[in-house]
Amino acid sequence: xxxxxxxxxxxxxxxxxxxxxxxxxxxAVIVDMALETPPRRALGDIAVPIAFALARRLRKxxxxxxxxxxxxxxxxxxxARIEAAPNGYIxxxxxxxxxLREWASQEYRGFRLRAQGAALHSREADGHGKxxxxxxxxxxxxxxxxxxxxxxxxxxxxxxxxxxxxxRVEIQNYxxxxxxxxxxxxxxxxxxxxxxxxxxxxxxxxxxxDYYCWxxxxxxxxxxxxxxxxxxxxxxxxxxxxxxxxxxxxxAAFIADRIVRCHLRTMARMNIGYxxxxxxGDILRLHFWAHAFDFLKKTGAVYMQTEGKLKGxxxxxxxxxxxxPGAHPNTDVAAAEPSDDPELQETREKVIVRSDGTxxxxxxxxxxxxxxxxxxxxxxxxxxxxxxxxxxxxxxxSDNGAASSKPPSFGRASMVCNVIDTRQSYLQKLVKxxxxxxxxxxxxxxxxxxxxxxxxxxxxxxxELGYDTSEEADKPFVExxxxxxxxxxxxxxxxxxxxxxxxxxxxxNPEFAPDDIRRTAExxxxxxxxxxxxxxxxxxxxxxxxxxxxxxxxxxxPYLQYATVRANNIFAKxxxxxxxxxxxVTTALADAPQDALTDGxxxxxxxxxxxxxxxxxxxxxxQAVRTLELSVVAKYAFALAQQFNGFYHRFPILAEDRKDVxxxxxxxxxxxxxxxxxxxxxxxxxxxxxx
RNA sequence: GCGCCCGUAGCUCAGUUGGAUAGAGCACCGGCCUUCUAAGUCGGAAGUCGCAGGUUCGAGUCCUGCCGGGCGCGCCA
Numbered sequence: 031x032x033x034x035x036x037x038x039x040x041x042x043x044x045x046x047x048x049x050x051x052x053x054x055x056x057x058a059v060i061v062d063m064a065l066e067t068p069p070r071r072a073l074g075d076i077a078v079p080i081a082f083a084l085a086r087r088l089r090k091x092x093x094x095x096x097x098x099x100x101x102x103x104x105x106x107x108x109x110a111r112i113e114a115a116p117n118g119y120i121x122x123x124x125x126x127x128x129x130l131r132e133w134a135s136q137e138y139r140g141f142r143l144r145a146q147g148a149a150l151h152s153r154e155a156d157g158h159g160k161x162x163x164x165x166x167x168x169x170x171x172x173x174x175x176x177x178x179x180x181x182x183x184x185x186x187x188x189x190x191x192x193x194x195x196x197x198r199v200e201i202q203n204y205x206x207x208x209x210x211x212x213x214x215x216x217x218x219x220x221x222x223x224x225x226x227x228x229x230x231x232x233x234x235x236x237x238x239x240d241y242y243c244w245x246x247x248x249x250x251x252x253x254x255x256x257x258x259x260x261x262x263x264x265x266x267x268x269x270x271x272x273x274x275x276x277x278x279x280x281x282a283a284f285i286a287d288r289i290v291r292c293h294l295r296t297m298a299r300m301n302i303g304y305x306x307x308x309x310x311g312d313i314l315r316l317h318f319w320a321h322a323f324d325f326l327k328k329t330g331a332v333y334m335q336t337e338g339k340l341k342g343x344x345x346x347x348x349x350x351x352x353x354x355p356g357a358h359p360n361t362d363v364a365a366a367e368p369s370d371d372p373e374l375q376e377t378r379e380k381v382i383v384r385s386d387g388t389x390x391x392x393x394x395x396x397x398x399x400x401x402x403x404x405x406x407x408x409x410x411x412x413x414x415x416x417x418x419x420x421x422x423x424x425x426x427x428s429d430n431g432a433a434s435s436k437p438p439s440f441g442r443a444s445m446v447c448n449v450i451d452t453r454q455s456y457l458q459k460l461v462k463x464x465x466x467x468x469x470x471x472x473x474x475x476x477x478x479x480x481x482x483x484x485x486x487x488x489x490x491x492x493x494e495l496g497y498d499t500s501e502e503a504d505k506p507f508v509e510x511x512x513x514x515x516x517x518x519x520x521x522x523x524x525x526x527x528x529x530x531x532x533x534x535x536x537x538x539n540p541e542f543a544p545d546d547i548r549r550t551a552e553x554x555x556x557x558x559x560x561x562x563x564x565x566x567x568x569x570x571x572x573x574x575x576x577x578x579x580x581x582x583x584x585x586x587x588p589y590l591q592y593a594t595v596r597a598n599n600i601f602a603k604x605x606x607x608x609x610x611x612x613x614x615v616t617t618a619l620a621d622a623p624q625d626a627l628t629d630g631x632x633x634x635x636x637x638x639x640x641x642x643x644x645x646x647x648x649x650x651x652x653q654a655v656r657t658l659e660l661s662v663v664a665k666y667a668f669a670l671a672q673q674f675n676g677f678y679h680r681f682p683i684l685a686e687d688r689k690d691v692x693x694x695x696x697x698x699x700x701x702x703x704x705x706x707x708x709x710x711x712x713x714x715x716x717x718x719x720x721x
Numbered sequence: 722g723c724g725c726c727c728g729u730a731g732c733u734c735a736g737u738u739g740g741a742u743a744g745a746g747c748a749c750c751g752g753c754c755u756u757c758u759a760a761g762u763c764g765g766a767a768g769u770c771g772c773a774g775g776u777u778c779g780a781g782u783c784c785u786g787c788c789g790g791g792c793g794c795g796c797c798a
Contacts, residue, residue: 062738064737064738064739064740066737066740066741068741069741069742070741073741077740077741079740079741082740082778082779085778086777086778091778092778115741117740117741118740118778119740119741169798206798209798210797210798211798339796340796342796343796345796380795381795381796383796384796385796386796388796390795390796390797390798391797391798392798394798451792452725452726452792452793453792453793454793454798455724455725455726455792455793456724456725456793456794457793457798481725481726483726483727483791483792484791484792505790505791506790506791507791534760538758538760539758554760565734565735565746566733566734566735567734567735569725569726569727570726570727570734571726571727571791571792573733575733578733578747581746581747581760582760583746583747583760583761584745584746584747584760585734585735585745585746585747586746586760588760589746589760589761591760592758592760592761593760593761595758596757596758596761597757599757599758600757601757602757603757604757649737650737653737656737656738657737659737661734661735662735662737665734665735665736665745668735668745668746669735669745672745675761675762676762676763678757678761678762679753679761679762679763680762682756682757683757684756684757685756685757699757720758721758721760
């Protein structure tokens with residue numbers, strides 16, 4: 031695709047700049063050389079604005095520099111022409127026929143796309159090893175809601191992008207099975223419903239056990255609010271849970287297991303899967319924290335506070351944000367000088383171990399993060415949790431007896447991405463800092479908090495769900511609260527989308543069997559949700575509106591699918607009516623005249639424009655990974671689909687009489703279809719055969 | 722108080738490491754189905770890019786200050 035060509039252009043430019051102006055390759059002007067895509071094909075395919083950067087240094091007009099460089103570049107294989115634009119850009123025109131022949135060829139399809147990405151990235155020193163992406167991490171005490179869908183969709187897609195780039199990826203789902211939320215549901219069953227472990231087992235056989243717990247959890251929250259004394263029961267439950275070996279712990283373990291299975295089913299509907307479930311209970315039982323604690327104590331990263339409010343706690347000093355060099359001259363002084371204000375002093379210490387000896391949440395997270403990098407010196411045992419058709423889901427275990435003798439290698443990553451909403455930024459920063467304090471600066475750098483904003487509800491949707499929104503009338507959206515049972519359950523949303531898509535599919539395809547309708551509707555529903563979740567930038571609060579999410583029109587997943595199905599239909603018809611398959615089309619390109627691509631007409635530019643845009647997928651993925659911004663993939667795919675639809679309406683293929691024109695158009699569509707399918711795949715969306 | 726994020730068309734949002742004429746979707750108005758699926762397409766109307774300075778050949782984008790909104794800063798998780 032386009033990145034290898036970028037590489038080619040870059041290296042030739044660097045050579046020419048070095049030769050003409052005696053500038054070494056490590057100079058910033060060459061290292062930071064930007065490549066752009068000109069706004070119109072008539073202007074070129076790749077633009078280099080380097081003459082602007084050189085203008086000041088050389089005391090010369092950008093235009094003159096561009097002209098000198100363009101002349102100095104000479105011939106480059108795969109580049110048809112190089113032009114200095116009057117405004118100072120250097121524009122490269124690709125050899126259209128050469129590249130389209132290559133990209134549309136059968137050999138280029140499928141695995142070669144990935145192989146190329148892999149080859150490219152092996153050149154990068156960084157990120158050689160495995161990348162762990164942790165996402166989902168839903169408390170296993172109730173059904174998943176739309177907020178969880180945003181997390182899982184982002185995490186899953188991010189993992190797919192990394193794999194596309196040829197990196198090794200391990201997807202982990204962290205299960206907090208010993209936390210307050212699970213304890214609360216246990217309290218609900220025992221105190222509010224007087225249920226035994228066996229009663230709960232029986233109840234879990236009914237469908238949608240997760241929905242049952244959703245309501246129960248909301249009731250428990252209310253029950254606590256009714257009498258604060260009742261919170262003591264939560265504390266004793268929590269202790270029993272952490273201790274293990276009792277009825278409470280048995281019930282909690284059972285609930286967590288069943289709810290996790292519910293979550294896995296929900297996520298499977300979204301094409302989301304995992305490599306490993308990591309259970310907090312296992313971290314506890316295998317004493318990961320004790321090891322991490324020794325480590326932190328030895329290095330002095332945490333120390334016992336002997337006076338003040340935090341007396342008796344093990345604390346970590348919190349580093350103030352380091353001053354940007356030259357940003358604020360005063361900041362360095364302020365940071366270096368210890369404050370005399372005792373209040374301020376205290377805010378700079380974070381409790382890691384409480385005075386009663388129990389470890390805080392962030393402490394456990396530090397131990398977990400150390401394990402992810404293979405720095406803890408301890409490991410879990412592993413067991414198979416579920417065997418799927420394409421991959422086996424593994425789970426940690428602390429029970430050596432239940433462990434598999436030959437598990438794959440987990441952990442020991444060279445980079446770790448934690449997909450967690452932005453409200454946990456502070457804590458994630460602490461985890462990162464702990465690594466740095468321990469001397470693992472490289473690992474600290476490669477601890478990435480993939481943060482994103484929350485999903486709220488639009489006022490209309492909140493009202494539709496029957497919630498009183500008068501309290502938040504002045505806010506632009508209504509916050510989701512799992513505690514109050516407020517929110518849209520993921521499965522409910524998917525059910526509604528399935529129904530709606532099913533109706534539409536049945537209407538358009540009367541010949542479909544019920545099974546075809548169901549399968550197609552599921553693919554459409556999934557694409558609708560997934561696209562909706564990635565199309566916004568991660569830093570934006572989504573005010574979830576049910577009608578907007580249910581829409582199959584405009585900028586939506588189904589639009590992208592539709593624009594791909596159409597392309598496939600062309601080839602289906604070509605084969606049906608004329609027995610002409612894609613391989614025949616692409617081989618015939620070898621000696622087809624190139625006028626349709628290169629005669630300088632608007633039609634030729636439009637044809638090539640579709641091809642070039644489709645070729646940019648690898649560039650877009652690169653940008654998305656670099657900026658942790660998946661919406662660029664969504665926006666790119668949508669724009670590409672729009673471009674194709676415009677092409678589709680203007681340029682017939684089946685009804686085109688000119689043989690060569692027809693061939694080039696078909697080749698362009700084939701390549702577009704491959705790239706679009708790949709792009710949709712990166713977002714976890716399938717392309718139905720018909721829709 | 723401190724830290725992070727957001728502010729672009731009526732609404733919801735794009736706008737790449739600063740670069741060629743600020744773009745989409747929805748909603749609104751008007752065309753296009755004997756033609757490769759109208760979940761589509763073409764056209765129209767709609768913007769002091771929150772405000773004020775600054776840096777630059779060039780600022781929606783970078784810097785400073787302010788205004789408005791969100792989130793975080795616990796011996797909760």
